Structure formats: C-alpha cells, structure tokens
Amino acid sequence: xKIDSSTRILLTGASxxxxxxxxxxxxxxxxxLMLVANxxxxxxxxxxxxxxxxxxxxYLVADLRTDEGVAATxxxxxxxxxxxxxxINNAGIEFTCAYHELAxxxxxxxxxxxxxxxxxxxxxxxxxxxxxxxxxxxxMSSLGGRVAPACQEPYAASKAGLIAFTFSLRATYRGTGVxxxxxxxxxxxxxxxxxxxxxxxxxxxxxxxxxxxxAVGTALFRAVEKNLPDVVVxxxxxxxxxxxxxxxxxxxxxxVVAAGGxxxxxxxxxxxxx
Numbered sequence: 144x145k146i147d148s149s150t151r152i153l154l155t156g157a158s159x160x161x162x163x164x165x166x167x168x169x170x171x172x173x174x175x176l177m178l179v180a181n182x183x184x185x186x187x188x189x190x191x192x193x194x195x196x197x198x199x200x201x202y203l204v205a206d207l208r209t210d211e212g213v214a215a216t217x218x219x220x221x222x223x224x225x226x227x228x229x230x231i232n233n234a235g236i237e238f239t240c241a242y243h244e245l246a247x248x249x250x251x252x253x254x255x256x257x258x259x260x261x262x263x264x265x266x267x268x269x270x271x272x273x274x275x276x277x278x279x280x281x282x283m284s285s286l287g288g289r290v291a292p293a294c295q296e297p298y299a300a301s302k303a304g305l306i307a308f309t310f311s312l313r314a315t316y317r318g319t320g321v322x323x324x325x326x327x328x329x330x331x332x333x334x335x336x337x338x339x340x341x342x343x344x345x346x347x348x349x350x351x352x353x354x355x356x357x358a359v360g361t362a363l364f365r366a367v368e369k370n371l372p373d374v375v376v377x378x379x380x381x382x383x384x385x386x387x388x389x390x391x392x393x394x395x396x397x398x399v400v401a402a403g404g405x406x407x408x409x410x411x412x413x414x415x416x417x
C-alpha cells in the first residue's frame with residue numbers, strides 16, 4: 144500500500160518520541176492523521192506541526208488501557224477520517240525493574256497499553272478495512288520482544304506478543320487487501336531511551352548501539368509499501384544473532400550476556416531505585 148495524500152492514518156502514542164517523528168514524516172506525504180495519546184501532552188503542538196508540513200490532523204486524548212478508551216478512539220477516527228487505511232499501534236510504556244518488585248498494576252498497564260490496546264484497536268477496525276478492501280496495521284514492537292532483556296519482563300512479553308499477533312494477522316487476511324507488519328527497533332535516540340539516558344547517565348551497550356529516529360520512519364515506509372512481515376531497526380546487524388538464538392537458544396543467550404544487554408538493564412534498574 145502506498146502512503147500518500149489519500150491515506151487516512153490512526154497513530155497512537157503520537158505525543159512524543161517515535162510517535163511525533165512518524166507524524167511529521169507522514170505529514171510530508173500530505174496524509175490525513177488522527178493523533179492519539181494519553182494524557183495528550185503536546186498533541187496540539189504535534190497537530191500544528193503536521194499542518195505546517197502539509198498534512199492534516201485531528202487529535203484525541205484517550206486512555207487505551209480501557210476498552211472504553213479504545214472504542215472512543217475508533218469511533219472518532221471513523222467519524223472524522225471517514226475510514227482508516229493505516230493503523231499504527233505505537234503507544235507504549237515500560238518499567239525497568241526486577242519483576243518481583245513491580246506493582247501488579249504496573250504489569251497490567253504495560254500489557255494493556257503495549258499489547259491489548261493494539262489488539263483491541265485492530266479488532267474494531269478490521270471490519271471497515273475489509274469492507275473497503277484496503278488496510279494495513281503496523282505494530283511497533285522492539286528488539287526487547289526478541290532478545291528479552293533482564294528487568295523488562297512485562298515489556299518484553301508485550302512486544303513479543305505484538306510480533307506473533309502480526310504474523311497471525313498476515314496469515315488470516317492474506318489476499319483480502321488487508322495486511323500487517325511489525326517493526327522492531329533497538330535503542331532509538333528519542334523517547335523512552337532518551338529519558339533512560341537522562342535519568343541514569345547510561346548509554347546503550349557498544350555491541351548493540353543506538354539508532355537515529357529517522358531510521359524508524361524509513362522502516363515504516365518500507366514495511367507498508369513493500370508489505371514486509373517485519374523490519375528490524377538497529378545499527379549493528381541483529382538478524383544473525385536472532386537466527387542463532389532460535390537455532391541454539393543457549394548459545395544465543397550467552398551472546399546477549401557477552402554483549403552486555405542484560406547487565407545494562409540490571410544497572411539501569413539499580414540506578415532508578417536510588
């Protein structure tokens with residue numbers, strides 16, 4: 144599916160980080176956007192920026208942890224846009240902490256925002272996409288969903304769920320004009336990673352590196368316009384490690400340990416406790 148001025152897009156997590164960048168690059172294509180976030184800080188700023196860049200935008204503050212918030216989001220998007228061609232499930236939260244030290248509500252919030260909201264939004268939008276014979280769902284996952292770092296259990300589980308959800312959608316709706324893609328960024332120099340660096344003074348392990356946010360935008364266009372199943376965004380090639388992890392799990396696990404991935408997140412968790 145080509146993204147252009149006729150594309151109607153619902154973008155969650157639009158008020159900062161990756162979401163704001165995606166809104167801007169989509170605006171340059173002249174796309175029509177419904178921007179969604181909770182609590183919606185800076186959504187008006189993002190809306191104005193989209194319009195300055197040649198796109199059109201409306202926005203909605205919605206709590207995607209609840210079915211009521213999801214239903215309101217879909218109803219408003221269909222009312223304002225007249226339909227949705229591209230759903231970008233980008234909203235996400237995380238807590239870097241030893242699993243047993245998390246509050247139960249923290250676990251539920253991560254799962255509800257990162258995974259369940261994406262599934263609910265997709266479920267509510269699929270009938271209209273199928274009726275129009277056109278639609279694409281992009282799920283913003285993470286390398287954390289494949290590598291599963293220490294002190295990130297709910298986040299890793301939710302992001303792994305998005306990967307499986309995407310591949311199942313592709314299988315179910317093949318040949319209907321509706322498809323899905325998953326994007327798996329590593330450390331991206333914006334949003335969650337930037338706040339983590341500011342709060343702890345730490346940087347990503349050298350063997351993982353960090354990516355510019357522009358790389359995620361490039362991945363989005365590749366995924367949608369070429370109908371790719373998944374796109375990994377990382378400066379260091381990760382697919383050989385991911386393949387090895389599938390073939391030889393203990394060897395893959397040892398390599399992640401050697402690269403410093405788990406140690407990095409353990410140190411982050413320790414510093415955030417102070």
